[in-house]
Amino acid sequence: METVSIRDLRNHGGEVVERASRGEQVTITRAGKAVAELRPLANPPLSSQTLLARWAHLPDLDPATLRADIDAALGARL
Numbered sequence: 001m002e003t004v005s006i007r008d009l010r011n012h013g014g015e016v017v018e019r020a021s022r023g024e025q026v027t028i029t030r031a032g033k034a035v036a037e038l039r040p041l042a043n044p045p046l047s048s049q050t051l052l053a054r055w056a057h058l059p060d061l062d063p064a065t066l067r068a069d070i071d072a073a074l075g076a077r078l
Contacts, residue, residue: 001025
């Protein structure tokens, strides 16, 4: 986790917010002491309609072929 002083936040606020939006958690300090955290918001949950729409576009899956691929990649003992 990175730390940023209040002065740096004031002077480079856009850059700090951009870092947080990319997933970085930033601690804001005043006189060397941590006073706040800036972190990205959690993504909102997907609706059931969105999930069903995505599911409808998934390719068909053949369990035997999948098992063969896994065995070939990892070995049959798993």
